[in-house]
Amino acid sequence: MDRILIADDEPEIRSLLRLYLENEGYEVDEAGDGREALEKMAGGRISCCLLDIMMPKMDGFHVLQKLREMSDIPVIIISAKDADPEKILGLNLGADDYMVKPFNPLEAVARVKSNLRRWHKITGAGGNDEKGGHAEDLVLRDLRLDRDACVLYRAGRAIELTPVELKIMEMFMKYPGKVFTKQQLYECGWGEEFVVADNNIMVCISKLRAKLDDDPSAYIRTIRGLGYRMEKG
Numbered sequence: 001m002d003r004i005l006i007a008d009d010e011p012e013i014r015s016l017l018r019l020y021l022e023n024e025g026y027e028v029d030e031a032g033d034g035r036e037a038l039e040k041m042a043g044g045r046i047s048c049c050l051l052d053i054m055m056p057k058m059d060g061f062h063v064l065q066k067l068r069e070m071s072d073i074p075v076i077i078i079s080a081k082d083a084d085p086e087k088i089l090g091l092n093l094g095a096d097d098y099m100v101k102p103f104n105p106l107e108a109v110a111r112v113k114s115n116l117r118r119w120h121k122i123t124g125a126g127g128n129d130e131k132g133g134h135a136e137d138l139v140l141r142d143l144r145l146d147r148d149a150c151v152l153y154r155a156g157r158a159i160e161l162t163p164v165e166l167k168i169m170e171m172f173m174k175y176p177g178k179v180f181t182k183q184q185l186y187e188c189g190w191g192e193e194f195v196v197a198d199n200n201i202m203v204c205i206s207k208l209r210a211k212l213d214d215d216p217s218a219y220i221r222t223i224r225g226l227g228y229r230m231e232k233g
Contacts, residue, residue, distance in 0.1 A: 002047035002116055003027040007037035007063065008078065009055045013101075017050060020105040021112065034058025038066055046073060048116055050108065051095075053079040053086070061093060068094040072162060074115035078103065084199065091203045094162055115163075118191055122150050122163050138173040141233060143212075143219070145173055159211050164189040164204060172220065172230035181227040 004026050006014045011032070018028045029046065031037035035057040041049060049067070053060035064075060076097040077090045087098050096115050099108060138145040142155045150166055152159045161169065168189045171180065182201045186192070189204065205228055209216045220228055 001025070001027055003029060003045050004112060005029045005031060005037065005040055005046045005049045007031040007034070007049060007055065007060070008052040009033060010052075013052075013078075016105055017108060020109050024109055024113075026112070032056075034060065034063045038063050041067055041071065041073075044071075048074045048076070048112055048119075050076050050078050050112070053077060053081060053090070061089065064090070064093045064095060068160075072160070074112075074119050074163065076108075076111055076115060078108070088199065088203055091200065092207060096162060096164060114191060118167070119163050122166055138170065140173050140176050140230065141219075143173065145170060154212065161208075161211070165208055165211075168204060169208065172228075176230045176232045179223050179226050179229045185228065 004021050006017050006021075006028060007030075008014050008017075009032050014030045014032075018030065021028050029040055031040055033056045037049070037051065037055070038058065040046065041063075051060045051063060055063075060077060060079070064077075067073075067075065074096045075094065076099060077095045078099045078101060079086065079090075080101045082100040090098050097111050099111065137147065144153045145151075145166075146153070147170065152161055152166070152169055168185055171185070171188050180188075185201050185204075190200065205220060205222075206216075209218075209220055212219045217231075219231055221231055222228055
């Protein structure tokens with residue numbers, strides 16, 4: 001059973017989220033500060049984290065940085081900060097989603113379900129082919145995507161990717177040279193209907209480019225007015 005960590009220094013928010021999540025059958029753990037949150041996530045039993053930014057002892061951004069050194073579990077930031085710089089920073093640090101307070105707890109549960117569904121699909125049986133065997137690796141230039149292990153390699157060196165980045169790279173590498181629109185990339189990576197002017201795609205592509213090469217256009221090229229494509233060579 002999936003166990004959700006609610007990391008927030010406001011007891012009322014933790015209690016409200018616990019109530020809704022437990023009603024959906026999830027196990028729930030709580031943390032009132034950043035250090036406690038990191039300690040509980042280091043135990044390895046957490047499947048998803050709802051992470052506040054403004055917490056005592058260690059803020060959510062630092063917790064996220066530390067967590068990404070040891071785990072790729074889905075992380076949903078919950079914050080009163082609704083400015084784009086905070087959202088972009090959180091996504092760049094490895095968050096999978098971002099919610100602004102106050103929020104509807106039903107939406108929070110829906111986002112937990114959505115992120116866990118994608119995560120289980122990537123890490124579980126969803127990576128195998130229809131016959132139940134192993135999914136073939138995808139190879140392009142010096143890149144190799146191990147779809148069973150969900151690891152991307154460049155020239156033999158492993159590159160750490162989030163679940164969303166893995167899904168988008170898989171689509172790029174399946175169809176090199178094909179131009180994908182922002183809507184196609186969003187629906188592939190996030191599994192949801194595209195939202196106009198959503199900046200998640202821009203942030204995700206920027207992160208992927210930085211992880212792949214110092215040259216932003218070495219692998220993923222912007223096709224102005226259309227979208228993005230993976231370069232064949």
